[in-house]
Amino acid sequence: MLDPANDVEKASDNKETIVQVVEEHSPHHDVDDVPRDRGLWKLLDRLDGVETRGIERVPPNDRNHTHRLSDCVWMWFGANTTIATFALGTLGSSVFGLDFRPATFTIIFFNLISTIPVAYFSTFGPKLGLRQMTLSRFSFALYFPNWIPVILNLVACLGWSTVKCIAGALTLSAAKFPKIPSTAGVIIIAISSLVPSFIGYRYVFAFERYTWIPNAVMFFLIFGLCGQYFDFSSSGDASTSVTVASVLSFGSAVCGFGLGWSSLAADYTVNYPEDVSSIRLFIWNYIGLNVPLILVEILGAAMMTTLKSSAPKFAEGYASGSIGGLLGAALTPLGLPGQLGLPILASGVIANNILNMYSLALTTQALHPWLQSIPRPFICVIGTVVSIVLAVTGINHFASWLNVFLDLLGYVLAIYCTIVIEEHLIFRRGKWSNYDPENIADPKHLPVGIAATVALIAGVIGTVLGMSQEWYIGVLAKQIEPNIGGDIGFELAAAFTGIVYPIARHFEKKKFGR
Secondary structure, three states, X not given: OOOHHHHHHHOOOOOOOHHHHHHHHOOOOOHHHOOXXXXXXXXXXXXXXXXXXXXXOOOHHXXXXXOOOHHHHHHHHHHHOOHHHHHHHHHHHHOOOOOHHHHHHHHHHHHHHHOHHHHHHHOHHXXXXXXXXXXXXXXXOOOOOOHHHHHHHHHHHHHHHHHHHHHHHHHHHHOOOOOOOHHHHHHHHHHHHHHHHHHOHHHHHHHHHHHHHHXXXXXXXXXXXXXXXXXXXXXXXXXXXXXXXXXXXXXXXXXXXXXXXXXXXXXXXXXXXXXXXXXXXXXXXXXXXXXXXXXXXXXXXXXXXXHHOOOHHHHHHHHHHHHXXXXXXXXXXXXXXXXXXXXXXXXHHHHHHHHHHHHHHHHXXXXXXXXXXXXXXXXXXXXXXHHHHHHHHHHHHHHHHHHHHHHHHHHHHHHHHHHHHHHHHHHOOOOHHHOOHHHOOOHHHOOOOHHHHHHHHHHHHHXXXXXXXXXXXXXXXXXXXXXXXXXXXXXXXXXXXXXXXXXXXXXXXXXXXX
């Protein structure tokens, strides 16, 4: 009987197998094979200070040893102290019909759960020196099925960028002075997001470190101005079953937002020293994520209660200008200075968009080694152009786009996170010595991908059974509430994947030895 593990090493005795034929004829390119003496690379050389490194591994001796753990906190503060986070908080009332108290409980609980994988994956960066979509090859193989999370992350980065451009543009257009058309607002937000992501890692952190401060000041100001109009009482018009269904569905959207950072978490920790404490890094990232997410989303939920107050300006502002109109109404008492606060809030989404654009370029290169011939900064330019087109097209569908996008993203990332975490804890025993980051582009040192494929299919089945959308309600979701469903697609996606992957991976390792 042939020993498949031995055959993979020798690559000579059983070339008839599909796996080996694919591997032997797959082009294996390293970054050193990419010609850097012509074309865009030559142009990039003239731009002093621009980061040229793409998805290739950051070796320990190239790390920035002055990188502080607190930088993670300020990065997540910058990325999440934004009107997009505020907008998510408003969905509890506007889309799911929740009163303030259940909306707040949902925000706190599902954020604390969904950000665990994000903080956990951040610890992978220093140990392996690899970006998130590159290190996922240790679970998903070099090409297929790793193409699936990579392509979906491309869609996610573009989707986030589009949503954030729309949120920023709506806020800018709500300002009476200066008056900025929504299309122009989209372009301003997108181009401003491009600059730090184009320059590179160091400037991304430099921008994020301070950009959250003016936004936090504005949100505290809004809280102070509108506190007297908040109504935290229950409307009392929802049955228990509808409330449970609404909490689950809103929770799915909250998970999609928080968990959305998991597909790029390691991108921003690869420059930490290899011996940095994983526990401390996890804690700093977890705090940095949850403080702005929870507080700003709760403020969004509280602001929606002003729509039923005796002051009509809030309902009128929301009806005429969505999130931007609601924020504009909140700042009305300040007169002209209050109107100048809207551009400040709109600029906050730039900090969020920077991370999307920077990781978009890295994810594109992870799709295939040939794409490493395109310099990372110029992929950011292409992504910015695409996001502008999408944002201008969808600016009138912000709330519906945001809800559907967050839900679908949560389903997919629940599957992805489960596979990567189980691979690390079960099959690599949580030991970094069981990884070979130097051979991340060699399929012979990576899983075949059969187990990940089977687990992906299982996760999709769980999603379909438990999802609850306007266009489809799963069989199990209907058991919670027959008419509107209760969205448990996120939970079932993780559960189905978590059960199937260890079984499939056990047989894959037994068969192929890797």
